Amino acid sequence: MKELKHINKYFYKYRYRLLFGVLITIFAKIFAVFTPRLIGKSITTISKGFNNEISNDVFKQELTTHIIYLIGAAIIAGFFTFLMRQTIINVSRHIEYDLKNEVYQQYQRLSLNFYKSNRTGDLMNRISEDVTKVRMYTGPAIMYTVNMVTLFVVALIYMISVAPKLTLYTMLPLPFLSFIIYKLSKIINKRSTIVQQYLSKLSSYTQESFSGISIIKSYGIENENNLAFNALSEESKQKQIDLTKVQALFFPSMILLIGISNILVAYVGGMQYINGEIKDIGTIAEFLFYVNMLTWPVATVGWVTNLVQQAEASQKRINEFLKQEPEIKNNTLEHTKIEGNIDFNNVTFIYPDTNIKALNQISFTLKKGETLAVLGKTGSGKSTVLDLIGRLYDVQEGNITIDGKTIDQLNLNDLRDSIGYVPQDAFLFSDTIENNIMFGKEDATEAEVIEAAKNAYVHKNIKKFTNGYKTKLGERGITLSGGQKQRISIARALIKAPEIMLFDDCLSAVDTETEEKILNNLRKASQGKTTIIVSHRVSSAKHADKIIVLDEGKIVQSGTHENLINVDGYYQELYLKQLSSKEL
Numbered sequence: 128m129k130e131l132k133h134i135n136k137y138f139y140k141y142r143y144r145l146l147f148g149v150l151i152t153i154f155a156k157i158f159a160v161f162t163p164r165l166i167g168k169s170i171t172t173i174s175k176g177f178n179n180e181i182s183n184d185v186f187k188q189e190l191t192t193h194i195i196y197l198i199g200a201a202i203i204a205g206f207f208t209f210l211m212r213q214t215i216i217n218v219s220r221h222i223e224y225d226l227k228n229e230v231y232q233q234y235q236r237l238s239l240n241f242y243k244s245n246r247t248g249d250l251m252n253r254i255s256e257d258v259t260k261v262r263m264y265t266g267p268a269i270m271y272t273v274n275m276v277t278l279f280v281v282a283l284i285y286m287i288s289v290a291p292k293l294t295l296y297t298m299l300p301l302p303f304l305s306f307i308i309y310k311l312s313k314i315i316n317k318r319s320t321i322v323q324q325y326l327s328k329l330s331s332y333t334q335e336s337f338s339g340i341s342i343i344k345s346y347g348i349e350n351e352n353n354l355a356f357n358a359l360s361e362e363s364k365q366k367q368i369d370l371t372k373v374q375a376l377f378f379p380s381m382i383l384l385i386g387i388s389n390i391l392v393a394y395v396g397g398m399q400y401i402n403g404e405i406k407d408i409g410t411i412a413e414f415l416f417y418v419n420m421l422t423w424p425v426a427t428v429g430w431v432t433n434l435v436q437q438a439e440a441s442q443k444r445i446n447e448f449l450k451q452e453p454e455i456k457n458n459t460l461e462h463t464k465i466e467g468n469i470d471f472n473n474v475t476f477i478y479p480d481t482n483i484k485a486l487n488q489i490s491f492t493l494k495k496g497e498t499l500a501v502l503g504k505t506g507s508g509k510s511t512v513l514d515l516i517g518r519l520y521d522v523q524e525g526n527i528t529i530d531g532k533t534i535d536q537l538n539l540n541d542l543r544d545s546i547g548y549v550p551q552d553a554f555l556f557s558d559t560i561e562n563n564i565m566f567g568k569e570d571a572t573e574a575e576v577i578e579a580a581k582n583a584y585v586h587k588n589i590k591k592f593t594n595g596y597k598t599k600l601g602e603r604g605i606t607l608s609g610g611q612k613q614r615i616s617i618a619r620a621l622i623k624a625p626e627i628m629l630f631d632d633c634l635s636a637v638d639t640e641t642e643e644k645i646l647n648n649l650r651k652a653s654q655g656k657t658t659i660i661v662s663h664r665v666s667s668a669k670h671a672d673k674i675i676v677l678d679e680g681k682i683v684q685s686g687t688h689e690n691l692i693n694v695d696g697y698y699q700e701l702y703l704k705q706l707s708s709k710e711l
């Protein structure tokens with residue numbers, strides 16, 4: 128129960144509702160216990176009536192009173208049971224919602240490395256399946272426990288006072304029942320976890336097949352794909368059958384044990400009635416009702432124990448994530464206006480997970496309003512430069528300053544607010560084009576959206592879609608070309624009008640002519656803004672105030688376009704190659 132302590136704060140938050148739920152449960156059970164008593168009394172009255180021990184009038188009057196009370200007690204018990212579910216199960220839904228939000232907020236706080244070291248499936252499971260299992264502890268487990276304890280106490284007190292020996296026999300099979308249910312539900316849970324795993328495997332497999340359908344079709348591997356799917360389905364079916372076999376035992380075992388209890392009560396009660404130890408015949412009927420009434424709560428002891436064990440295991444997994452601290456922390460609450468003077472001083476950076484030295488002693492200075500172009504072979508460390516400016520990672524050696532302050536001393540939110548970043552792979556959400564652009568500025572006007580799209584040279588494309596800016600993207604929406612995606616992603620950064628603009632090879636999918644037009648617009652839009660353009664093309668770099676060429680994390684060339692085309696090296700080679708291909 129150590130791990131589940133985390134939930135106590137939520138119990139405290141909803142303490143009044145919970146307490147109300149517990150009280151209601153107690154009332155419900157008190158009234159529920161009236162039913163067997165009144166049935167017992169009615170049977171005794173009927174027996175007396177048949178044996179002419181009471182007059183016809185008394186018989187009628189007693190029986191009518193019992194029946195009216197019986198209906199009344201059943202209605203009241205039913206109403207309280209309804210209220211009990213309404214309160215306790217509702218509280219569990221509130222706690223589930225709060226816990227999901229807590230986990231999600233923690234996910235948002237954590238740094239990129241956390242996402243690298245944990246699989247997406249794992250992250251999804253903890254927020255869905257694990258939270259659901261914890262909910263079973265906060266709702267059904269509590270409800271059934273209170274239910275059982277109350278019913279037991281109320282029923283037992285009364286049963287012992289009426290027939291102590293018969294009570295003992297009634298209770299005898301119940302611990303066995305509880306134990307068997309505990310064992311069965313343990314096996315059922317184990318097998319259903321396996322079934323669940325197979326279901327996730329199947330859905331991931333199908334999902335991937337659908338995403339990669341064009342590859343599957345173009346390579347003509349539909350048959351192989353079918354065979355692999357069939358094999359997985361077959362395994363999954365086998366696991367389902369294993370589960371069904373144990374599930375099939377659940378109710379028969381319960382019915383068997385209830386049957387044994389009924390026989391015991393009928394036999395022992397009958398003998399006691401014959402011996403005169405029990406006065407009223409109705410007591411036997413009453414006890415038969417108790418057996419059936421107590422069986423389900425007793426069975427739930429085993430079930431609830433299992434629920435709590437599972438919730439504990441799930442909460443343990445959730446706590447592992449909740450305990451983690453983001454590697455990148457905001458070190459100050461003080462707000463600073465960011466101008467955009469960037470300095471790299473001997474920055475060395477090694478990716479912690481791969482140990483790859485991505486940057487090695489990098490230094491450069493970029494004043495507010497200047498443009499830097501970063502070129503170099505693939506894997507030379509260009510994107511890493513941008514990631515470090517946005518503090519997606521912290522540098523290990525050397526330092527980066529912005530406006531003279533090392534970046535970890537700047538307010539992290541201010542820093543990220545002042546950056547407009549266009550990644551290498553443009554990511555667009557399954558939403559309208561307009562909302563995707565407005566992601567950079569939530570309160571943007573329509574005119575601003577259009578202006579940004581025009582600057583990113585994508586306005587004309589958008590206008591051609593039937594729904595224009597309201598066109599839905601993503602699943603069930605339209606599919607954009609690589610170049611269109613890149614340009615919408617640029618518009619998203621432009622609308623933000625940040626002090627620092629970071630473009631990570633984001634024009635690679637557009638032709639050089641469009642590139643030229645976009646760059647012209649960017650130059651106008653980014654007047655006074657510090658801009659870094661990562662590219663593989665000289666055409667993207669030639670207007671920059673400064674150019675650096677990286678190779679294996681080191682700066683191997685730096686200067687302006689005019690300087691660099693006149694010295695032997697990577698830049699000149701690239702220039703000549705791209706020039707000749709253009710001429711061709």
Ligand SMILES: Nc1ncnc2c1ncn2[C@@H]1O[C@H](COP(=O)(O)OP(=O)(O)OP(=O)(O)O)[C@@H](O)[C@H]1O
Nearest residue numbers: 478480481483485504505506507508509510511512
């Ligand atoms: N998140 C990461 N975790 C671990 N290693 C990484 C990560 N990102 C990049 N690397 C490694 O760091 C090195 C530099 O990568 P980076 O992405 O900065 O290169 P790049 O010059 O931008 O390459 P490209 O032109 O192909 O985009 C590469 O060897 C890469 O494998």
